[in-house]
Amino acid sequence: MSEIQIALVVFLAVLLSINVVVGLGNKDKEEIARRVRMVTGDVGTEKQAASEKTKKKPLAGLAELLRLLTPQHILKKISADLMQADLPIKPEELLLVNLISATLPAILVLFIFDNLIPAIFLALGGAYLPLFMINNIKSKRLKKFNEQLGDALTIMTNSLRAGLSFLQTMDSLQKELAPPMSVEFGRALREMRLGTTTEEALGNLAKRVKSEDLDLIVTAVNIQRQVGGNLAEVLDNISVTINERVRIRGELKTLTAQGRISGIIVALLPIFLAGGISVINPSYMAIFFSHPLGLILTVSAVFSELIGIFAIRKIVDIEV
Numbered sequence: 051m052s053e054i055q056i057a058l059v060v061f062l063a064v065l066l067s068i069n070v071v072v073g074l075g076n077k078d079k080e081e082i083a084r085r086v087r088m089v090t091g092d093v094g095t096e097k098q099a100a101s102e103k104t105k106k107k108p109l110a111g112l113a114e115l116l117r118l119l120t121p122q123h124i125l126k127k128i129s130a131d132l133m134q135a136d137l138p139i140k141p142e143e144l145l146l147v148n149l150i151s152a153t154l155p156a157i158l159v160l161f162i163f164d165n166l167i168p169a170i171f172l173a174l175g176g177a178y179l180p181l182f183m184i185n186n187i188k189s190k191r192l193k194k195f196n197e198q199l200g201d202a203l204t205i206m207t208n209s210l211r212a213g214l215s216f217l218q219t220m221d222s223l224q225k226e227l228a229p230p231m232s233v234e235f236g237r238a239l240r241e242m243r244l245g246t247t248t249e250e251a252l253g254n255l256a257k258r259v260k261s262e263d264l265d266l267i268v269t270a271v272n273i274q275r276q277v278g279g280n281l282a283e284v285l286d287n288i289s290v291t292i293n294e295r296v297r298i299r300g301e302l303k304t305l306t307a308q309g310r311i312s313g314i315i316v317a318l319l320p321i322f323l324a325g326g327i328s329v330i331n332p333s334y335m336a337i338f339f340s341h342p343l344g345l346i347l348t349v350s351a352v353f354s355e356l357i358g359i360f361a362i363r364k365i366v367d368i369e370v
Contacts, residue, residue, distance in 0.1 A: 116149070117142035133258055135187040136230060144180060152177035168339050171352070191230050192261060197296065198231040199263050203289035210282040216271070217242060234259055248275065263292045306366040313362035317355060 117125065120142070128141040155176050156169040202223055209219040217239070224236040234255055241251040252268045266288050274281040328335045338344035 113140070113142040113146040116145040120145060130258075131184055131188065134191070134260065135184050136191060136233065137184070137187065144184075147180050148177050151179055192259065195230050195234070195259060196261055196263055196292075198227060199261075199267070200289060200293050200296065202227060202231055202235075203267070203285050203292065207282045207285045207289065210285070216248065216281075263295065266291070302368050306368070309362060309366040313359060313366070316362070317359050320351065320355065 117140075125141045128144055132139060132141065132144065152173045153176075156173040159169045159172055160166070205222055205226060206219050209222050210216075214222070220235055220239045220242070224232050224239055226232075227235075237258075238251045238255040241254060242248060246254075249272050252271060256265055256268045267285065270284045270288060271281065273279075274284065324335060338348050
């Protein structure tokens with residue numbers, strides 16, 4: 051075995067040991083919590099704890115260690131991203147997924163090819179892949195939310211004109227619309243019912259969703275609650291504005307379709323070409339990962355790809 055392979059084996063052994071040690075520490079905490087529940091007689095909590103114990107993941111100790119080692123502001127940022135994407139996982143679990151996706155492909159490449167450079171690229175790509183997927187889920191969810199705002203405003207204006215209160219209007223939105231609109235307004239409604247002020251609950255809603263169109267609605271509702279006025283008429287005017295913005299976005303998407311498809315082709319063509327040549331003639335591509343000049347050309351090609359992708363995205367991304 052080479053020095054790199056020995057170092058990887060030691061690294062995996064240390065990770066396994068840390069997982070076992072942290073798991074033992076969590077067992078001590080579970081035992082203390084179990085004894086407290088026996089004294090207090092909280093049977094429901096005991097059943098819930100037993101249920102959670104059976105669902106406990108094998109790498110929970112490592113995830114707990116990542117949570118302890120990660121700064122709090124990073125954990126809060128990850129938690130906010132997961133909430134916006136509506137993914138039911140914890141921040142430390144996402145960090146664990148990042149660690150696994152960054153290390154496992156790199157380790158396999160090192161064991162098979164014994165080459166550090168492609169392993170580094172795989173590690174960087176694997177570490178970024180979960181974040182890219184979450185951002186993609188966030189953008190799709192935000193797009194769907196904005197598309198539902200027109201229907202939501204129609205329901206709100208009709209409900210207010212029919213004499214319903216604002217809380218009853220929120221309840222109508224929760225029941226009649228599909229996710230993600232119903233989920234987000236349902237959270238805001240639960241906050242109001244638990245004692246949170248309407249302004250604060252709507253502010254939390256705007257922070258979670260981060261939609262410019264929703265900010266208009268929240269601002270209009272807050273102003274109406276402070277100074278009064280016809281909220282239904284104001285929301286009706288905002289509905290016209292939002293529908294026009296949705297229409298213009300659709301037209302821009304149609305006009306920029308050719309540029310976006312060109313960007314996708316430019317980004318994927320070198321990857322498929324390199325993969326096809328690797329299958330047909332592996333020795334022809336091996337020099338790009340073994341010879342110094344080949345490594346320089348590979349790194350230059352990757353950076354050129356990234357610059358081209360960001361440039362095309364910047365050109366076709368037109369804000370309305």
